[in-house]
Amino acid sequence: MNPCFNFDNSYARTFEGFFAPCKADPASAPKLLQFNHALAEELGLDPVALDSEAGLAIFSGIAVPEGAEPIAQAYAGHQFGGFAPQLGDGRALLLGEVIDKNQRRRDIQLKGSGATPFSRGGDGKASLGPVLREYLIGESMHALGVPTTRALAAVTTGELVYRERPFPGAVLTRVAASHIRVGTFEFFARRGGVDKVRDLADYAIARHYPDTADAENPYLAFFRAVCDAQSALVANWMNIGFIHGVINTDNMTISGETIDYGPCAFMDSYDPDTVFSSIDRQGRYAYGNQPNILSWNLTRLAETLIPLVDPDKDRAIELLTEILQGIPSIYEKHWLTGMRSKLGLSTEDPDDLELVNDLLWVMKDGEADFTLVFRRLSQVLRGNGEAIQTLFEQSGAFDVWARRWRKRQEQEGIPAEKVALAMDRVNPIYIPRNHKVEEALDAAVEETDMIPFTKLLAVLTHPYDEDAQNNAYAEPAPATDIPYKTFCGT
Numbered sequence: 001m002n003p004c005f006n007f008d009n010s011y012a013r014t015f016e017g018f019f020a021p022c023k024a025d026p027a028s029a030p031k032l033l034q035f036n037h038a039l040a041e042e043l044g045l046d047p048v049a050l051d052s053e054a055g056l057a058i059f060s061g062i063a064v065p066e067g068a069e070p071i072a073q074a075y076a077g078h079q080f081g082g083f084a085p086q087l088g089d090g091r092a093l094l095l096g097e098v099i100d101k102n103q104r105r106r107d108i109q110l111k112g113s114g115a116t117p118f119s120r121g122g123d124g125k126a127s128l129g130p131v132l133r134e135y136l137i138g139e140s141m142h143a144l145g146v147p148t149t150r151a152l153a154a155v156t157t158g159e160l161v162y163r164e165r166p167f168p169g170a171v172l173t174r175v176a177a178s179h180i181r182v183g184t185f186e187f188f189a190r191r192g193g194v195d196k197v198r199d200l201a202d203y204a205i206a207r208h209y210p211d212t213a214d215a216e217n218p219y220l221a222f223f224r225a226v227c228d229a230q231s232a233l234v235a236n237w238m239n240i241g242f243i244h245g246v247i248n249t250d251n252m253t254i255s256g257e258t259i260d261y262g263p264c265a266f267m268d269s270y271d272p273d274t275v276f277s278s279i280d281r282q283g284r285y286a287y288g289n290q291p292n293i294l295s296w297n298l299t300r301l302a303e304t305l306i307p308l309v310d311p312d313k314d315r316a317i318e319l320l321t322e323i324l325q326g327i328p329s330i331y332e333k334h335w336l337t338g339m340r341s342k343l344g345l346s347t348e349d350p351d352d353l354e355l356v357n358d359l360l361w362v363m364k365d366g367e368a369d370f371t372l373v374f375r376r377l378s379q380v381l382r383g384n385g386e387a388i389q390t391l392f393e394q395s396g397a398f399d400v401w402a403r404r405w406r407k408r409q410e411q412e413g414i415p416a417e418k419v420a421l422a423m424d425r426v427n428p429i430y431i432p433r434n435h436k437v438e439e440a441l442d443a444a445v446e447e448t449d450m451i452p453f454t455k456l457l458a459v460l461t462h463p464y465d466e467d468a469q470n471n472a473y474a475e476p477a478p479a480t481d482i483p484y485k486t487f488c489g490t
């Protein structure tokens with residue numbers, strides 16, 4: 001049976017010259033490791049037909065499904081602050097686009113399927129660990145309600161890829177609202193000039209922000225919409241302790257989805273300076289610096305839009321600058337809304353910002369686990385203050401804060417149990433704890449044992465549903481003297 005994708009490839013139709021048609025390297029002995037039935041259904045695909053030899057052939061690059069037009073997309077990007085004029089899909093291929101059950105257009109991409117004209121000397125391959133990491137963390141983010149690219153399938157290729165040592169090769173099938181990045185705009189501006197940026201902006205407007213097409217100045221409205229989506233995204237990350245690790249402009253989508261789970265990780269004890277990525281030596285992408293980078297990256301996008309916004313360059317810059325200057329407060333609004341619901345508050349009070357910041361200060365000082373503090377706050381409402389106190393080195397400062405919080409809470413007049421239940425639906429108990437992720441990937445890579453991965457994935461897809469059997473997944477790693485490090489996944 002033909003697992004029909006019903007491709008409709010608008011990008012390939014529209015941007016001739018800004019991508020390279022390309023073929024995947026067919027895998028020699030592929031195996032289907034993981035397949036996302038629920039996502040397949042959402043995409044309007046036939047999950048049964050795809051969870052088979054026919055699906056395996058597609059996900060491993062052996063068969064090109066009917067209607068696909070595999071292309072490597074060109075993009076540029078600022079990496080750690082420096083401009084790279086030509087990046088592009090060096091290890092990925094866009095098979096095409098499908099319209100999902102909710103009428104949303106989604107990209108289907110193979111990642112790790114071999115070299116493309118944009119590989120710049122790289123092998124275009126991916127190794128199993130990073131592929132499973134992207135699968136796991138992306139699906140966890142989705143379950144946590146954070147906009148993200150998704151994983152449809154993970155396969156091993158039967159070949160080895162060579163990094164510090166040989167590893168099993170793998171391919172991830174990734175699904176995204178689109179793969180248009182800030183870096184795509186930078187590439188179009190550099191190579192195609194105003195006309196091409198306008199084409200790309202028109203396309204992105206139609207695909208992601210159709211309402212802005214009717215605005216008085218559609219390009220300005222488009223920019224404002226991207227700023228809002230990206231601000232909401234980074235606020236989401238901050239609210240769950242997520243550190244992306246490499247927020248270069250080529251890793252920032254126009255749609256506002258999280259993309260590229262390379263060196264990302266979740267923070268354990270709260271510290272805004274937390275950095276896990278081995279290559280981020282200056283802490284550019286540290287947890288607490290993510291909101292600043294948001295503005296920095298959006299400034300790079302703004303630069304590409306100047307000629308579209310107003311024929312008078314100074315006026316265009318003035319208009320864009322005004323929006324850029326508003327980003328910190330838009331971000332803060334999203335962040336504070338998230339924090340209020342984490343604290344079980346449903347009204348707004350001018351002192352809330354201080355209340356949240358004081359809790360964070362107490363957490364930093366007490367080296368308390370970020371996720372567990374928020375999760376256990378609801379227990380305070382249920383009359384059990386002890387569970388949370390043990391998270392702090394000394395709980396005195398927390399107790400003082402908690403009295404303020406309870407007072408603020410009681411003003412709202414909502415029954416404590418009702419608030420506690422609502423809090424348990426926004427404060428996860430299960431996040432991808434670094435040691436659990438490593439354990440699952442190690443078992444898969446070193447022992448071809450997928451059981452720890454499957455179990456972890458199952459826990460992470462229900463991040464709010466506490467189950468005593470899963471206690472081990474809720475705990476931070478036992479303290480060690482060796483700081484956790486992540487590496488750029490290739």
Ligand code: AMP
Nearest residue numbers: 087088089090091119122123124125490
């Ligand atoms: P990333 O840091 O993962 O966002 O990737 C940055 C750029 O490096 C992109 O253009 C990738 O396509 C490219 N790249 C990363 N790994 C490889 C690889 N193994 N082979 C070819 N290109 C790669």
Ligand code: MG
Nearest residue numbers: 250251259260
């Ligand atoms: Mg990338």
